[in-house]
Amino acid sequence: MFSQTVEYALRTVLHLASVGRSCTTAEIATATQVPRAYLSKVIQSLAAAGIVASHRGAGGGVVLVREATDLTILEVVNAVEPIQRIHTCPLNLAAHGVNLCPLHRRMDSALAMVETALRESTVAEVLSEPTTSIPLCDFPGRGPIAPPCGTLR
Amino acid sequence: MFSQTVEYALRTVLHLASVGRSCTTAEIATATQVPRAYLSKVIQSLAAAGIVASHRGAGGGVVLVREATDLTILEVVNAVEPIQRIHTCPLNLAAHGVNLCPLHRRMDSALAMVETALRESTVAEVLSEPTTSIPLCDFPGRGPIAPPCGTLR
DNA sequence: GATAAATCGGACGTCAACATCCAATTTGGA
DNA sequence: TCCAAATTGGATGTTGACGTCCGATTTATC
Numbered sequence: 001m002f003s004q005t006v007e008y009a010l011r012t013v014l015h016l017a018s019v020g021r022s023c024t025t026a027e028i029a030t031a032t033q034v035p036r037a038y039l040s041k042v043i044q045s046l047a048a049a050g051i052v053a054s055h056r057g058a059g060g061g062v063v064l065v066r067e068a069t070d071l072t073i074l075e076v077v078n079a080v081e082p083i084q085r086i087h088t089c090p091l092n093l094a095a096h097g098v099n100l101c102p103l104h105r106r107m108d109s110a111l112a113m114v115e116t117a118l119r120e121s122t123v124a125e126v127l128s129e130p131t132t133s134i135p136l137c138d139f140p141g142r143g144p145i146a147p148p149c150g151t152l153r
Numbered sequence: 154m155f156s157q158t159v160e161y162a163l164r165t166v167l168h169l170a171s172v173g174r175s176c177t178t179a180e181i182a183t184a185t186q187v188p189r190a191y192l193s194k195v196i197q198s199l200a201a202a203g204i205v206a207s208h209r210g211a212g213g214g215v216v217l218v219r220e221a222t223d224l225t226i227l228e229v230v231n232a233v234e235p236i237q238r239i240h241t242c243p244l245n246l247a248a249h250g251v252n253l254c255p256l257h258r259r260m261d262s263a264l265a266m267v268e269t270a271l272r273e274s275t276v277a278e279v280l281s282e283p284t285t286s287i288p289l290c291d292f293p294g295r296g297p298i299a300p301p302c303g304t305l306r
Numbered sequence: 307g308a309t310a311a312a313t314c315g316g317a318c319g320t321c322a323a324c325a326t327c328c329a330a331t332t333t334g335g336a
Numbered sequence: 337t338c339c340a341a342a343t344t345g346g347a348t349g350t351t352g353a354c355g356t357c358c359g360a361t362t363t364a365t366c
Contacts, residue, residue, distance in 0.1 A: 001154065001236055001264055004324070007243055010256060024342065033244055037326050040343070057333025058341040073259060083154055090160055091186055102282040103163060106226060110270040111154055117263040129255040157354070177312065191355050193313070210363025211311040307366100314361070324351080331344070336337100 002077070008034045008042045009080040010073065016052065017068040017123045022061040042080060049079035068127065074118035085111050155230070161187045161195045162233040163226065169205065170221040170276045175214040195233060202232035221280065227271035238264050 011032035016023060025043060029036040043062055046052045051071065054062045066075075077083065086100060086108035100108060164185035169176060178196060182189040196215055199205045204224065207215045219228075230236065239253060239261035253261060 001267070002260060010260075011244075014256065026342090035325060038324065041325085044344080054343060055333080056331070056341090056343045058339095059334055060332080060342045062343090073256075091164075099284075102279045102284055103167065103226075106270065106274050106279065107155060110267045113266045113270060114154070114263045117259065117266060121259050126255045126259065131252075131255055179312090188355060190357070194355085197314080207313060208363080209311090209313045209361070211309095212364055213312045213362080215313090309364105309366085311364080312362080315359095317357085317359105319356075320354085322351105322353085324349100326349075327347085329344105329346095332342080334339105334341085336339085 003081050005042060005045075005080050006077050008032070008039065009046060009076050012039065012042060012046065012062075013051065013064065013071070013076050013123055014127065016062065016064040017071075018127055020064075022055070022063040024061045028062065045080045046076070049075070051076060051079055068124040069122055071123045072119050073121045073123070073126070074115060076123070077118055083111060083115055085115070156234050158195060158198075158233050159230050161185070161192065162199055162229050165192065165195060165199065165215075166204065166217065166224070166229050166276055167280065169215065169217040170224075171280055173217075175208070175216040177214040181215065198233045199229070202228070204229060204232055221277035222275055224276045225272050226274045226276070226279070227268060229276070230271055236264060236268055238268075 011034060012028055015028055015031050023031075025039050026036060028034070028043075029039050032039075034042070043052060043054060047054050047062075051064070051066055052062050053065050054060070064071075074083075086104050089100065089104065164187060165181055168181055168184050176184075178192050179189060181187070181196075182192045185192075187195070196205060196207060200207050200215075204217070204219055205215050206218045207213070217224075227236075239257050242253065242257065
């Protein structure tokens, strides 16, 4: 349902938000376990969507452009694999016009729910939520204040 | 989000339910505009899931096994492309164990909503719902009682 | 049994998603 | 200026989804 690339993009953004500074792709790849070479492609999509910015050369790297408190999970997903709502009849039945039949209305409604659910969570919320399973972190946490996670060690 | 094959499977089941008799793949292909050769593969998946049964030879064809009032959209979707819930951490982080982190909890929750939405609609409901856009039918309808649809003309 | 109607099963083709690799380019610093 | 650090862009490889084709098989009917 969600592609591998979506998962990669989310990990990347979460890592950048949690460390709060510029990272090289090599660092992100290690921390998020995303294939290094493919990660650069994912980052290009995120950059095209204005979520991250990348800088070449020595001292370069990738940095989060958007505020974590203002960046939704949906935006990250849509940057790499836009959720395709059903706007017109897939059969192109003339009689249906812009009205979806009961079947496609239900399918589209399910997609709408996904959009809504993903739009209601920001990157900051996901990172700050009290939990024992901290995103990208292989140490058990004990609340909002946790040991350093997702960073190179 | 939903594959082409899912769309094909739904059209097939809706057609069978609406005509209420055995059909040949050629007939279904014409009525549903599904590629004839590929349709046979889709039907094999539906048959493996026990939703339809196919019979070879003269007078053979495909017939709906399940009651339309008891068959959910989810079952049809799952027959050809099972919705993959997120049960364990995609990163295999040992510390997470069976607990999903806030990110994957949200992603899985979105998938759960899709499952629920699709489980709450039966094939019979979709076909009987009053609408001007009757599934598979290119004539405008005026309520539950509509001109013959999705059949060969 | 012969024939025609139908599905079955496997081989094959195409294309996009996922992934890798490397030369080219950019950039900061000695 | 030169070098090392980084991303960029394009070529390439791999795999699964989608789709086609056709001979083999099954079955009703005559």
